Every structure is written in C-alpha cells, then in structure tokens.
Amino acid sequence: MITLMTANRKAGQSIKSIFSHLVKQDLPNLVAVKDADFSAVDAVFCCLPHDTTQLQDIAEYEEWYS
Numbered sequence: 001m002i003t004l005m006t007a008n009r010k011a012g013q014s015i016k017s018i019f020s021h022l023v024k025q026d027l028p029n030l031v032a033v034k035d036a037d038f039s040a041v042d043a044v045f046c047c048l049p050h051d052t053t054q055l056q057d058i059a060e061y062e063e064w065y066s
Helices: 058-065
Strands: 005-007 030-032
Parallel strands (some): 005 030
C-alpha cells in the first residue's frame, strides 16, 4: 500500500492530475518532502530526474558501476 508520495514542484497536487493513467488508483496527494511524515514508512523508492542523478566524475562512475 502506498501511503506517502512526495514532490518538490508538484506538492499539493493529486498524482492523478499529473499522470491521468493513474486515475483509478487509490493514491495520496503529493506532499513536499520537508512536510512529509516518514514515521510509518517501511520502504522508500527514490525517483529523480536523470540530470539530477547523473554522475559527472568518471572515477565516481567507476566506483559505483565497475
């Protein structure tokens, strides 16, 4: 069961209004990370834009992926 979904720019919005294919899913509205209550969370999935998570240093890339 998904009990918490966070966002920065889309906080306060319904995930269904952003991704219409999820309209039939029972999902909570998006909450700003700074306002989120993680006390009842058992697992976290982090999904960030490619540019945000892209490694810039080849040595760092090799450390993670070699």
